[in-house]
Amino acid sequence: MKTIAPVTKNETYTVDISDLTYQGLGVAKIDDFPIFIEDALPTENIVMKVIKVKKNFAFGRVIKINQKSPDRVELVDKSYTQTGIAPLQHLKYDAQLEFKRHQIEEDFKKLKLDVEVAPTIGMQKPYQYRNKAQIPVRLVNGELQTGFYRKHSHDLIPIEDFYIQDPKIDQAIVLIRDILRKYRLKPYDERTNGGVIRNIMVRRGHYSHQMMVVLITRTEKLPSRQEIVAEITKALPEVKSIVQNINPKKTNALMGKENKVLAGQETIEDTLLGLKFDISANSFYQVNPIQTEKLYELAIKKAELSADDIVIDAYCGIGTISLPMAKVAKRVYGVEVVAEAVEDAKRNAQINHLDNVDFVAGYAEDQMAKWQADGLKPDVIVVDPPRKGLAASLIESVVKMQPKRVVYVSCNPATLARDAKLFSEQGYQINQPIQPVDQFPQTVHVESVTVFNQQ
Ligand code: SAH
Numbered sequence: 196m197k198t199i200a201p202v203t204k205n206e207t208y209t210v211d212i213s214d215l216t217y218q219g220l221g222v223a224k225i226d227d228f229p230i231f232i233e234d235a236l237p238t239e240n241i242v243m244k245v246i247k248v249k250k251n252f253a254f255g256r257v258i259k260i261n262q263k264s265p266d267r268v269e270l271v272d273k274s275y276t277q278t279g280i281a282p283l284q285h286l287k288y289d290a291q292l293e294f295k296r297h298q299i300e301e302d303f304k305k306l307k308l309d310v311e312v313a314p315t316i317g318m319q320k321p322y323q324y325r326n327k328a329q330i331p332v333r334l335v336n337g338e339l340q341t342g343f344y345r346k347h348s349h350d351l352i353p354i355e356d357f358y359i360q361d362p363k364i365d366q367a368i369v370l371i372r373d374i375l376r377k378y379r380l381k382p383y384d385e386r387t388n389g390g391v392i393r394n395i396m397v398r399r400g401h402y403s404h405q406m407m408v409v410l411i412t413r414t415e416k417l418p419s420r421q422e423i424v425a426e427i428t429k430a431l432p433e434v435k436s437i438v439q440n441i442n443p444k445k446t447n448a449l450m451g452k453e454n455k456v457l458a459g460q461e462t463i464e465d466t467l468l469g470l471k472f473d474i475s476a477n478s479f480y481q482v483n484p485i486q487t488e489k490l491y492e493l494a495i496k497k498a499e500l501s502a503d504d505i506v507i508d509a510y511c512g513i514g515t516i517s518l519p520m521a522k523v524a525k526r527v528y529g530v531e532v533v534a535e536a537v538e539d540a541k542r543n544a545q546i547n548h549l550d551n552v553d554f555v556a557g558y559a560e561d562q563m564a565k566w567q568a569d570g571l572k573p574d575v576i577v578v579d580p581p582r583k584g585l586a587a588s589l590i591e592s593v594v595k596m597q598p599k600r601v602v603y604v605s606c607n608p609a610t611l612a613r614d615a616k617l618f619s620e621q622g623y624q625i626n627q628p629i630q631p632v633d634q635f636p637q638t639v640h641v642e643s644v645t646v647f648n649q650q
Pocket of ligand 1: 479480481509510511512513514515516530531532533536557558559560579580581
């Protein structure tokens with residue numbers, strides 16, 4: 196076994212880039228030793244400087260590109276790569292879509308599963324799409340700033356145009372920043388767990404244009420609260436809800452447990468597939484509204500629902516998949532762990548006059564076992580889990596209920612492949628092809644829909 200790396204820190208090397216990792220880093224090899232390099236693409240020949248050497252790999256930085264990839268496009272702004280806001284901004288959009296398709300294929304191949312993956316469904320304007328921003332507020336050179344962290348660091352790079360966010364949200368952040376400056380609010384200090392204002396969260400309904408502002412504070416007390424609220428309301432007429440979320444802990448978790456409505460309503464409303472949705476501060480809501488409609492339409496079509504069908508929607512959030520399905524199916528059961536989201540889901544059923552739905556707050560793995568033990572016989576089960584995928588026990592409960600189909604909406608191809616293997620071992624085969632839908636242009640995130648049929 197090799198113990199000495201063939202490269203040395205701070206030395207420069209001329210290398211060919213042979214691959215792109217799932218994190219969007221170019222890969223060069225020297226004597227089989229991999230070096231990962233930001234802003235480098237396959238087929239390129241570059242001069243790079245080694246910046247970090249580990250036992251089995253190293254990191255490098257591009258010094259000069261001798262030969263460019265035909266898939267390379269101009270950087271919009273270097274800071275979007277440095278912060279990780281848009282780690283694929285140097286890759287042509289068509290190539291990003293292919294990168295994501297290929298990623299799914301690769302993750303299945305690693306488990307010796309051969310699958311067909313359809314071309315990724317992309318978007319026409321693959322930027323300014325996000326309906327939600329979570330922006331840290333920190334002191335930079337003595338001034339309150341909003342921006343994003345340099346990757347793997349605690350340095351905030353001030354940013355006003357976030358490129359992938361709804362520009363109305365960017366404008367709102369700048370206005371709120373200026374109001375916070377005016378009232379001399381103290382930005383959060385991670386080192387001492389001091390200061391007041393940690394983050395600003397803004398959400399804006401793509402169709403409704405209703406805006407929610409969440410001020411995440413360390414302290415219960417928000418100095419100049421009335422003035423700040425009045426100024427935000429005046430400066431941003433779209434704001435329908437201002438919430439203070441209190442997060443006193445020294446933690447990387449964004450939000451704390453306590454919410455206080457400072458002005459307006461507790462929720463904002465938006466529309467998806469013609470249905471209305473109430474969304475509260477702590478609820479999950481897909482961030483790319485244009486692509487979400489495509490994703491859900493596809494999931495619903497692939498579910499092939501009929502009027503007699505019983506459906507389970509696991510990880511249902513505020514009911515954005517459950518409710519369109521309830522319009523077609525006989526009855527839909529949803530489970531979700533965030534209690535506020537379940538409250539939203541129940542209200543959303545009422546707002547849309549759908550009474551053939553049941554929402555339960557709890558862990559999907561527990562509730563699925565319970566439904567199975569209670570003798571529920573769903574025809575279709577939809578799962579839309581977070582990145583860690585499904586628990587093996589949940590897959591067992593699903594299989595025991597013997598649905599005709601399982602529709603799996605995944606945001607992580609690695610766990611999708613792992614779970615697909617378990618499904619296939621238990622009699623559920625993939626109805627090819629897997630269909631990726633690009634929910635996160637310019638980033639490395641891969642979202643897809645897979646259908647499993649009972650054999
Ligand atoms: N289908 C919804 C939400 C998908 S995101 C939509 O598209 O909007 C995943 C959801 O799973 C989140 O709402 C999250 O709160 C929830 N969740 C995470 N872990 C869970 C678990 N163990 N059991 C149930 N829900 C969970």
